[in-house]
Amino acid sequence: METNAKMFWTGLSPDEAREALVNKDKSKKDKRMTLKEAVSKFVKNGDNVGIGGFVNLRQPVAICHEMVRQGFKDLTLSWQSAGMAAEILGAAMIARPDHFSIKRIELAYWGHESFGLSPSWRYLAERGLIEFEDWSNYNMSARFKAGAMGLPFLPTRGPLGGDIKNTSRTKIIDCPFTGRPIALVPACHPNVAIIHVQAADMYGNCIIRGTDATCPEIAMAAKHCIVTCEQLVSHELIVSNPKDILIPFPAVDAVIHVPYGAYPGACRRHYYFNGDHIRDFLGRIMPMVKGAPADSLKAWFDEYIFGVETFEQYLDKFPLSKILADKAAEAVHCERLA
Template identity: 75%
Template sequence: MTLKEAVSQFIKDGDNVGVGGFVNIRQPIAITHEMVRHGFKDLTLSWQSAGMGPDYLAGAMMVDESHFSIKRIELAYWAHEAFGLSPMFRYLAERGKIEIEDWSNYNMSARFKAGAMGLPFIPTRGPLGGDIASSCRTKIIDCPFTGRPIALLPASNPNVSIIHVQAADKYGNCIIRGTDCTCAELAMGSAHTIVTCEQLVSHELITAAPKEVGIPFAAVDAVIEVPFGAYPGACRRHYYFNGDHIKQFHTGATEMCKGGSSDTLKAYYDENIFGVETFDEFIAKFPVTKLMADQKAESFNCERLA
């Protein structure tokens, strides 16, 4: 199906949406753009570590809360490493516009794992080493077998997860290159999963190396081929992130954080999201030379790691 059809069919107001990828790697940008165009109310967003994906959703709320709104986030990290803390996160958090449940990366991964296993909770020692238990629904009990304290984390079962991968077949079998970011567990623990892929390849090619299938078809409800679907973020073996555009995108949100107007951020959305019909039209706004340069930069990084 098309991306527009998938978003309209599987995401509803009030849903818990799981976001795949990690920080600026393999973020489901194309899906978030379509979500913004569609408009949703009172979403919960759940992820491990993310940046650009939630940024586009939160920025839409900053521009027009009546068209798009987030009620709650369950997360470990919302920032951009080299680019600093997300200005969208700062704006919504500092003004008390969203509920925040704070976990660690390991905690969120464990919660997705519990969801994928069909368990209501999972035991772990992770929260015992700090004060994370005070900021979330962690329950600490005495282990019935050892008598020692053990933390219980509630499973995370999003209504729908949104994930970008390097390759998939038409049935939804997915190949992930680089860090897998608990995306398989996220997909398996969600009621529905929308996947975009850099390349839609034959089923025969995928099944020729079954051990490389990171997400099985049974966990996927929609798969859409969207080249550059994580851009201006990065996608391993395909392209490096576009730092200049990320900074441009953040400019309007930073202005709003400092008490300025929403004009700059609104202009960005009007031009790049509401002003286009498809994600292909958004990508067409970038010079071919820039896209090729980011592809070359990622190829160079892959060669260094080989």
């Protein structure tokens, strides 16, 4: 079986991505910026934005807050599995469609595991407000891997076992070596990647603890990459063990020191989930799926995003006792994993 439909690319095509990489400034320079500066410089209307992290682990929440504050239109969002970062962006379109909008989403999973599936996804999907392209986690990883390798596609058997081949840009050909069907998944080249990590230096070398969640591939596949970090450390320290560096500095365009930048999600070795805040946020969206007004959701955005200028001011709204409790909970979790 072979499909002959013309391929279309969201974000950059492989040729455009290769040209961008050739022309990119790869020098070692100070890339420290504010969130406002980085988002304003690298995110544009109509961009494909690649979102790092996995479900609610290491989600780039602080960057998403700033994206919503600034407002963008007709974005494409690409991720493997996402939770709060995606939820904030989807809910922003629900609450303020005049200010923020998404055109298309390419994904494997959108939800919060023990906190439930995404109500924003259900709201937007049931009303036909957004295009969706459904993949598996492995397929999306392969697409970012292809982009990171500079290849237009990767072969995989994954789509052959279900309906993904019928609802995506998967191409199926006869393998030139075995003669059996093989699926080809197209590379994903975001215009900009947004990623949160545990540590980075000012040049953009990044350390990730726990699952890397395809973040290195997303960073390498994207034209630009914005990184927030829990700790901004010296270059000498970060290169003292080069094998720890999962995202190298040439892939990164902006580094912002944002402790708790994935909160209320978790960040391994730093803090655990704030389940109460996640449930409260999702609880403001769920009634809207069945037709409730957006007043409660708009109030959340007015208080936590539009009512503040920085992510630090957002964090100030949480009692210090709660911040410390979530930090202590992660310490206990790490001890159990040791």
